[in-house]
Amino acid sequence: MAVPGKKLPKHFSLSTMGFDEDSKVYCQPCDRDGPRLPAHGYCADCKEHLCETCFIVHKRHTLSRHHTLLDKNSMPQSISSVSVHPTQPDNFTKSCPKHTKEIIKFYCQNHKALLCSVCVTLEHTGASCKVNYIPDISGQVINSKELQDILKTMATITEQCRKKSEDLKKNTAKSNNSLTDALADITKFRKEINQRLDELERQAENASKTILQENNKNQKTVERTCDDVTKSLKTSSDTIKHLNTSKQADKLFMELKLAQQMVKDYEKRVHHLAAYDVKEYNFKENKVISTLLDKERSLGTFAEKSLKQPRSPLGVDIKSRQTSHQGEICVKTSKDKDRCHIEGIILFPPDLLIITDNGNSAVKMVDTCSQSVTDQLQLGTGPWDVTSVTSTKFAVTLPDKQKIQFISISSNKLRKKQNLKVDGVCYGISYCQGKLVVSFQNPAKLQILDINGTVLTTDKSENIFSQPLYVTTNTNSIYVSDWMMKTITRLNWQGEVTGSYGGTTRPRGITLSDDGTVLVCDKHRHVIEEIAGDCSTGKVVLKDLNGPRAACWCAETCKLYFSCITGQDKHDNFLQVFKLS
Incomplete structure (x- = not known):
């Protein structure tokens, strides 16, 4: 290791590596940087002779403090027996995923991470990081409880995979x-x-x-x-x-x-x-x-009944998430005459968002890579919720017109397509398996329609809704947020209530995560809460927000996009981006 402050010489030869005519052993790091100093010791890992200063620094530095050092009496007395290009020990063979030319040698206890020397130098030098040289701690894992636990977990997961595969095969048949x-x-x-x-x-x-x-x-x-x-x-x-x-x-x-x-x-x-x-x-x-x-568009419908086994009580627990703010995206444009009022958000993978701006009677297309609005379509009336129908088409609700408007994406442009007249003031909307689920007010109700607008099912329970504003769906369930009832209601595809969560104060926009939980914007508490898929329990995952309104989850990046409405430009004109892992 070179002593700080020295400069690399313009000329370099074997003599500067210690191969002078009298075969005297010199400090090899110093030979590369300047004056020749006699060797005071030797590092068996680096295969280099060191002067007294380099020897002391070598013992203190994070990357070399675990190296084997030989003093002046024990060190090799000839440089000819030392390889100028040392190789990695056989037990260090795994390359660092971040720095592919480096080999993993270290482990950070705090971050539970395997590291190369570059990782340690650049990312794990703080006081909060306890970095160990792997040979110093590896011996304790042999026949350890950690080893037994991980093998047991692996066996459990393997058995779960086997059982899942068998169950799926039986259920598929x-x-x-x-x-x-x-x-x-x-x-x-x-x-x-x-x-x-x-x-x-x-x-x-x-x-x-x-x-x-x-x-x-x-x-x-x-x-x-x-x-x-x-x-x-x-x-x-x-x-x-x-x-x-x-x-x-x-x-x-x-x-x-x-x-x-x-x-x-x-x-x-x-x-x-x-x-x-x-x-x-x-x-x-x-x-x-x-x-x-x-x-009629069909002779009847396929009534569904899940073959999946009910989850145990432990299965509804919501995992703890680490959250980090990834920034914000401005969605205000020169065409807007008023402050943005974002009521609906959906994702078109991998990097397009569609948002409904109720305040400016517009639908906007947002590129998450460039973090900008790339197109805007004026509708003449305020849109509310939005849902994707195909990879190039989506639908928005127009409450004032009692219509559902279909819009296509073609060549990065938004274009109006057909619309459906519905029999009420429509707000929430979600599309799944060829069906539209729409929530209404005055009177409050929920309808399941086909793509042509024919009503297939209406919710079968009385007085369960007052102001159902948002809807989200998967193949098993329908979830509805009701602002006045202060509930998230779960229904099956026959319109029957199968669960309800009442832990929110004023639930607004909802979105489903990839593991089946429901993320809910609670505007009055200024939080986003995560609710189990069976609506049995909930947990706040983001707090101290500014009136969260509509939300959209990206499973690929584990990012949550949501809008805020406070009546202030600094909040209303932006989408917030958080990573939940």
Whole structure:
């Protein structure tokens, strides 16, 4: 090790390494930096002779204090037996992940970290770091409790993996079989529908045959009557003409009187024929059936029941997290006429955020790498919540318009697509497995819709919501934050309540972490709380915030993005970024 303050010589030769003509042993570090000083000792690890000053410094320095030092009497008396390019000991072979050219030799007790010499020098020199040279402490791990514990943990995890794999295999087979049964039920249901439709068709055919028979019968009756009347009138007419021609007055008189009576009778019979009304027919479809087939988009739904085993009470514990503030992103733009009012946030991996700015009636696209707004779409009305639908499309709620607006991302530009009219003042929204879950106010309710807006399910419990503002979902559950009820409510996909957490004061935006817990913005307590997936318990993970409003979790980076609303530009115009690990 060189003594501080010396400069590297311009010329370097083997003689400066101690190979002079008289073979006298000199300090090799000093030879590289300046004046030649006689060797006072030798470092077996560095394979270098040291002068008295370098020998003392070598014993004190963090990186070399564990080296084996030989005094003047024990050191090699010739430099020829010493390798100029020492190699690493065989037991040090693992490269440092940060400094790939360095070998790991040290361990920091405080940070539980394996270190190379560069790590120690740059990052672990503080008083809080207790750094050990690995050979000095490695002996204690042989047959130690730590070794037994880690082997036991490894065996436990291995067994858990085996069991998880077996359970998943069984459950997958059961799920696949259930789908086969469900498809058989669909076929059966379809046959029943066909049979019912065939029956209705036969009824229509029978009604048509009855009308047809009645028409033919009436036609024959009218034809027979008209034929009889015509023949009788012709016979009487011919007789009257003959009697008149032959001047047979007596007979003519009687025939005329008989004819007058006959005419009266026939007029009545002909008049009665007018009652036979023949109609023209066309088919008028059953509007109920027509509307049903036009409106419905499926024969039914797949009702879900989780095959996952219930977690034990220990399974709902929330792990402790280390938190660090990663900075903030300004989302105020030159197009904004007012202070930002961010009510919704979603992530489009890996580095795009979509935010709804209710105060400026806009949707904004934010690049987390450049930390800037890259596009802004004006909507003409204040958007509330937002959810991703595909990798290039998302949906926002427009409470004032009672609509859901779809928006696409194309070539880093936001473009309006279709919209859905809903039957209420819509706020929270979340998309999962082809379904939209939407919360409403006035009246308060929760609906599950298909992508075309058809209502599939409405929450089945009364008086559970007052002001449900935000919704988030996964394949098993729906979570709703209610500002007035002060609750986070968990429902299944049939709209039934399966859990509730009441430890918040004014819950706002919610987001799901990758391990199934729910992160909730509690505006009045100025905290973000993490709640177990079954809503059994909760724990504050961030405090002393400034009115947290909407939140979004990034599983890949373990970062939480959230907005604040306080009425001040310094808070409202920025997204906060925290790392939770």
